[in-house]
Amino acid sequence: xxxxxxxxxxxxxxxxxxxxxxxxxxxxxxxxxxxxxxxxxxxxxxxxxxxxxxxxxxxxxxxxxxxxxxxxxxxxxxx
Numbered sequence: 725x726x727x728x729x730x731x732x733x734x735x736x737x738x739x740x741x742x743x744x745x746x747x748x749x750x751x752x753x754x755x756x757x758x759x760x761x762x763x764x765x766x767x768x769x770x771x772x773x774x775x776x777x778x779x780x781x782x783x784x785x786x787x788x789x790x791x792x793x794x795x796x797x798x799x800x801x802x803x
Contacts, residue, residue: 728761734798
């Protein structure tokens with residue numbers, strides 16, 4: 725799944741266009757590497773978003789049609 729779509733489906737970022745803009749601005753990293761919106765995510769990848777306070781999480785599941793209630797099961801926040 726593309727990183728911009730994952731961020732929207734998991735409800736970490738509200739809109740896919742905003743997620744794509746964050747990637748284009750260099751604020752999204754996957755496994756320590758800056759990525760573009762088309763970057764393909766895999767289960768187990770570590771994602772860091774540097775918008776204000778950095779958020780670091782591990783991808784636990786990929787589901788393109790996750791409901792609002794299931795969105796939090798797609799990732800695990802790291803400290």
